[in-house]
Amino acid sequence: MKAALGLDFGTESVRAVLVDLRGRERASAVAKYPHGQIIESLPGSKKKLPPHYALQHPLDWLDSAAKATRAVLRSARNAEVLGIGVDFTSCTMLPTKRDGTPLCLLKEFAAEPLAWPKLWKHHGAQSQTDRINAVARERGENFLQRYGGIIGLEWYFPKMLETLELAPRAYDAAEVWLEAGDWFVWQLVGGPAESLPRSTCQAGYKGMWSATDGYPSEDFLRAVNPKFARVVKDKMPGRLLAPGVAADGLTAAMAKKLGLREGTPVSAAIIDAHAGVPGAGAADPGTLVMVMGTSSCHMLNSEVERSVPGVAGVVKDGILPGFFGYETGQAAVGDAFDWLRKLTGQRDFAALAREAAALPPGAEGVMCVDWFNGCRTPLMDGSLHGAFAGLALHHRPAHLYRALLEASAFGVRWIVELLRDGGVAVNKFVATGGLPHHNPLVVQVYADVLGENITVHPSKQGPALGAAILGALAAGAFKSPGDAIRAMATPKPGTASAFKPNRSHRAAYDALYREYLRLGDFFSAKPNS
Numbered sequence: 001m002k003a004a005l006g007l008d009f010g011t012e013s014v015r016a017v018l019v020d021l022r023g024r025e026r027a028s029a030v031a032k033y034p035h036g037q038i039i040e041s042l043p044g045s046k047k048k049l050p051p052h053y054a055l056q057h058p059l060d061w062l063d064s065a066a067k068a069t070r071a072v073l074r075s076a077r078n079a080e081v082l083g084i085g086v087d088f089t090s091c092t093m094l095p096t097k098r099d100g101t102p103l104c105l106l107k108e109f110a111a112e113p114l115a116w117p118k119l120w121k122h123h124g125a126q127s128q129t130d131r132i133n134a135v136a137r138e139r140g141e142n143f144l145q146r147y148g149g150i151i152g153l154e155w156y157f158p159k160m161l162e163t164l165e166l167a168p169r170a171y172d173a174a175e176v177w178l179e180a181g182d183w184f185v186w187q188l189v190g191g192p193a194e195s196l197p198r199s200t201c202q203a204g205y206k207g208m209w210s211a212t213d214g215y216p217s218e219d220f221l222r223a224v225n226p227k228f229a230r231v232v233k234d235k236m237p238g239r240l241l242a243p244g245v246a247a248d249g250l251t252a253a254m255a256k257k258l259g260l261r262e263g264t265p266v267s268a269a270i271i272d273a274h275a276g277v278p279g280a281g282a283a284d285p286g287t288l289v290m291v292m293g294t295s296s297c298h299m300l301n302s303e304v305e306r307s308v309p310g311v312a313g314v315v316k317d318g319i320l321p322g323f324f325g326y327e328t329g330q331a332a333v334g335d336a337f338d339w340l341r342k343l344t345g346q347r348d349f350a351a352l353a354r355e356a357a358a359l360p361p362g363a364e365g366v367m368c369v370d371w372f373n374g375c376r377t378p379l380m381d382g383s384l385h386g387a388f389a390g391l392a393l394h395h396r397p398a399h400l401y402r403a404l405l406e407a408s409a410f411g412v413r414w415i416v417e418l419l420r421d422g423g424v425a426v427n428k429f430v431a432t433g434g435l436p437h438h439n440p441l442v443v444q445v446y447a448d449v450l451g452e453n454i455t456v457h458p459s460k461q462g463p464a465l466g467a468a469i470l471g472a473l474a475a476g477a478f479k480s481p482g483d484a485i486r487a488m489a490t491p492k493p494g495t496a497s498a499f500k501p502n503r504s505h506r507a508a509y510d511a512l513y514r515e516y517l518r519l520g521d522f523f524s525a526k527p528n529s
Contacts, residue, residue, distance in 0.1 A: 006468030029071035083475030085467035088181030095174030153382035181269030197247035204315035273297030279466030308422035310378020432462030
């Protein structure tokens, strides 16, 4: 059996999925990261980390990937793995030495938090983000237009600048800065730092890079901080490759660790949510693919390039060749639902969902602003906070839950209206990721608020399937990305779930949406503004 391996690196674990060339899942396995999210203190230390820090242990990625890969190989003993694809949370990034050794694994930097990999949700670089945006606006930098006029708190350059300013010794010792997905692929294929494979997807959406202009100029970086001027030249070596292009073959050491054949082609990495686009079978323009999990990313391929305020990135060939890829997102979705469940003392979502489903639109007066981890699209402000309004003594946890689901849906409607108003067609909606499969209520609420049909792709691991498709492309198993997507990700008849909007809810949700926008204006207003 010829198959491709997809490795899907999430916030808490890595998923390995083995898919044959007809799109049939042969085996899957999940391995948790032993250290999980490092948010309280560094391993072996009792010293509290500052607020808003979110770090990870780089060896967790290697060890957990090996564990999950070996598990799927045991389940599919007759599999011949042709290629490997990798998707990764972004912007998760780290500093290393020239040989790829993470700085945090060196004794002299083990106690320095900013020498550790910064998880995508690390929000310690607010002042650095503000300065990058201010200088870019003052100079009229062209790259701002690709990102809706603002650079995000979770992105690559703010996190590097944070280290320069708060941990200069670690910054000086770092010889290579790179995304975690690129680091993992580099570990798989080996080679010197000068040729390490960097993903155009990760660079384009989180690293302010474009195929025509490259990274931000040395003059711009000097204006941000004189010591930052040469960071691209001195600390960002490598070659840029599109997802689906082979970075190289698996080294002997990593083949032994994973239980695979030496020389197996490995694709350049892709952002985890972006892998959900091929994984959802979306090969055509105008389809909004909603990858819903801890956070949500909503991606769309278009034949036109438009500057839309607040859109997190427009990258030519950023998701699929031949299209302009648009990325938008919400910073708190599944994790906000789980936070509310724990906060209200509920044991599981099932009972909570049943009670919430019985409530009318508007949750009997409870409204919510869903910015519990900041607002990504369209405000791109990680410092914003969420809120509930309209609470009374008769309200129960289900009212809060219903209001939170509706707020999340209003956020998506806001994104869709921005795209359409900006001249970008949005014709279809596909949901993928873990959340739509185990929480059908949230998909129904989204459909009602949008007034649109939503299809849930049958694969319960869309990004992992997308990564496997990229692995097949890296191995040369298909002539084009479109051929691979149609062969491996088109849903079989009757396997996709379809959610239709309840038209009787339309008027209520139109009014509630306007109220959500008014609340958003209030809670996003800055002092003295």
